[in-house]
Amino acid sequence: MIAERYGLKHLSTGEILREEIASSTELGKLADSYMSKGELVPDCVVIEMLEELLAKQRDRNGFIFDGFPRTVPQGEALNQLLQRHGKRVNAVVSLEVEDEELIERLLRRGVISGRADDNRQTIESRLKVYYRQTAPLKEFYREQGLLKEIKGVGSIDAIFGSIVKEIDSLSTS
């Protein structure tokens, strides 16, 4: 919905990695060994993958990165990469939802998605990994004045409305 409204290219590192797994590439095999355990794929692998993707998408208006960056080193690498292209991160949206609700949502999604990592054990390790490796990014982006914390509970339309409000205020502030 965000990509469509603002004419951005949606880039989900998780989705790209799942495609690599489905095609049984070397990258896919490596990624699967981490993803199936709920661990993060190593920074150097994800950063290189993203660099290649961005190189192919030069004439784009902008991007919405989904599930990236997941660590502070990835955030630092993204800043450097964008700087080289004369671009920058405009805003970071953190959707805030209680752990219990997240676990329930992922378990429900698992029934439909068939995603190998949407089971209770892997979900629990993904949450631990989030707090240890990804949550520090909030401070990283707060310091840069880019963090937008948005309540991720309620209807999809209401949450989308809150995100749009934040993004629209970027151009006027």
Ligand code: AMP
């Ligand atoms: P997602 O589709 O964003 O929920 O990601 C699913 C899984 O893919 C994660 O649990 C990680 O194992 C891996 N993954 C996706 N994005 C990244 C990233 N930026 N860095 C490292 N691992 C990632």
